Amino acid sequence: xxxxxxxxxxxxxxxxxxxxxxxxxxxxxxxxxxxxxxxxxxxxxxxxxxxxxxxxxxxxxxxxxxxxxxxxxxxxxxxxxxxxxxxxxxxxxxxxxxxxxxxxxxxxxxxxxxxxxxxxxxxxxxxxxxxxxxxxxxxxxxxxxxxxxxxxxxxxxxxxxxxxxxxxxxxxxxxxxxxxxxxxxxxxxxxxxxxxxxxxxxxxxxxxxxxxxxxxxxxxxxxxxxxxxxxxxxxxxxxxxxxxxxxxxxxxxxxxxxxxxxxxxxxxxxxxxxxxxxxxxxxxxxxxxxxxxxxxxxxxxxxxxxxxxxxxxxxxxxxxxxxxxxxxxxxxxxxxxxxxxxxxxxxxxxxxxxxxxxxxxxxxxxxxxxxxxxxxxxxxxxxxxxxxxxxxxxxxxxxxxxxxxxxxxxxxxxxxxxxxxxxxxxx
Ligand SMILES: *Cc1c(COP(=O)(O)O)cnc(C)c1O
Numbered sequence: 570x571x572x573x574x575x576x577x578x579x580x581x582x583x584x585x586x587x588x589x590x591x592x593x594x595x596x597x598x599x600x601x602x603x604x605x606x607x608x609x610x611x612x613x614x615x616x617x618x619x620x621x622x623x624x625x626x627x628x629x630x631x632x633x634x635x636x637x638x639x640x641x642x643x644x645x646x647x648x649x650x651x652x653x654x655x656x657x658x659x660x661x662x663x664x665x666x667x668x669x670x671x672x673x674x675x676x677x678x679x680x681x682x683x684x685x686x687x688x689x690x691x692x693x694x695x696x697x698x699x700x701x702x703x704x705x706x707x708x709x710x711x712x713x714x715x716x717x718x719x720x721x722x723x724x725x726x727x728x729x730x731x732x733x734x735x736x737x738x739x740x741x742x743x744x745x746x747x748x749x750x751x752x753x754x755x756x757x758x759x760x761x762x763x764x765x766x767x768x769x770x771x772x773x774x775x776x777x778x779x780x781x782x783x784x785x786x787x788x789x790x791x792x793x794x795x796x797x798x799x800x801x802x803x804x805x806x807x808x809x810x811x812x813x814x815x816x817x818x819x820x821x822x823x824x825x826x827x828x829x830x831x832x833x834x835x836x837x838x839x840x841x842x843x844x845x846x847x848x849x850x851x852x853x854x855x856x857x858x859x860x861x862x863x864x865x866x867x868x869x870x871x872x873x874x875x876x877x878x879x880x881x882x883x884x885x886x887x888x889x890x891x892x893x894x895x896x897x898x899x900x901x902x903x904x905x906x907x908x909x910x911x912x913x914x915x916x917x918x919x920x921x922x923x924x925x926x927x928x929x930x931x932x933x934x935x936x937x938x939x940x941x942x943x944x945x946x947x948x949x950x951x952x953x954x955x956x957x958x959x960x961x962x963x964x965x966x967x968x969x970x971x972x973x974x975x976x977x978x979x980x981x982x983x984x985x986x987x988x989x990x991x992x993x994x995x996x
Pocket of ligand 1: 694728820845
């Protein structure tokens with residue numbers, strides 16, 4: 570593996586900052602709420618899988634806005650679509666028909682197990698919609714007075730009140746109680762735990778399980794792939810009891826796993842699923858999709874001012890069509906295999922540090938041993954110094970989620986850079 574010089578000077582960007590004129594983080598921090606632990610760089614330009622900061626430093630972007638910039642940065646097809654759409658019509662109310670939204674919905678239902686789509690603006694909002702839909706179905710079809718939704722420990726479903734409640738990680742809920750009632754947590758990939766939760770909750774009272782909401786692969790929770798046997802057993806269990814199966818595809822949907830949808834890796838179909846992050850390649854959008862039998866929403870039940878506006882819908886449709894035209898699913902599978910092979914070699918070479926590599930397609934985790942002092946954040950910082958952007962998935966997992974257009978050369982380069990960061994951090 571060759572280790573090349575990672576840092577090049579950016580070709581003069583159109584909006585070049587004044588040389589030596591550093592970005593003022595203190596002014597930023599004085600005006601913006603401190604909800605994020607930010608790294609002390611400001612990115613100002615991107616092209617493909619590369620981004621440049623305000624000092625002209627180049628980085629290979631294996632974060633992609635956290636699994637969001639599907640087509641990388643400044644992709645010509647997306648640039649063309651959003652430029653055209655902003656000049657034509659960018660927003661109108663859902664009081665009227667929006668052809669771009671209809672075209673996007675048509676593409677999504679033709680290319681998934683779902684029959685209908687509802688559009689909103691984020692993953693959390695899509696999951697809120699899924700929770701509302703499942704509750705209405707439970708009340709009106711299953712005749713459950715107090716429906717319960719089972720979710721998994723170590724899951725992540727968003728930051729609104731209902732979705733932090735659905736999220737099975739206490740750190741996201743702390744100090745935000747009272748939480749939303751009607752959720753119950755089970756360990757992931759454990760069918761017996763589901764069976765006993767259902768037995769415990771369905772005791773003949775008002776309370777009963779109406780839905781189960783899971784990720785096909787837990788992203789934030791540590792890049793943990795779902796087990797196909799588990800999901801298949803779960804599917805039959807749901808079918809036999811009339812329970813809805815909801816999949817949160819916000820991080821893994823739209824090609825990230827090498828299949829269009831995460832559930833395709835598991836050999837099952839959900840009744841309801843959600844999409845957001847990568848759907849419009851970085852333009853804000855969320856989608857709630859369902860089969861027709863559980864589409865119980867009526868006019869007035871649910872809405873979103875921005876949801877599915879012409880701008881976001883046209884952007885998303887372009888991302889979907891580009892995925893097809895550029896045969897990106899094949900690229901995701903090949904580059905994913907290449908990345909995992911390289912990461913496994915690194916994990917083996919530094920086996921005192923790493924326990925395993927896991928993931929599907931282009932969502933992969935390099936897992937640190939629990940007993941090593943090093944945390945994923947330390948490696949993220951070290952990689953950044955080498956010119957590679959990465960994001961943790963919990964304290965011990967280093968997450969690799971590059972744009973789906975990443976090249977073989979860029980994967981090799983990322984592998985060299987991460988190895989260099991590991992060597993420096995471990996010494
Ligand atoms: C990021 C994420 C969300 C939340 O999406 P937002 O757009 O930040 O609201 C929900 N579920 C999963 C699986 C995610 O990865």
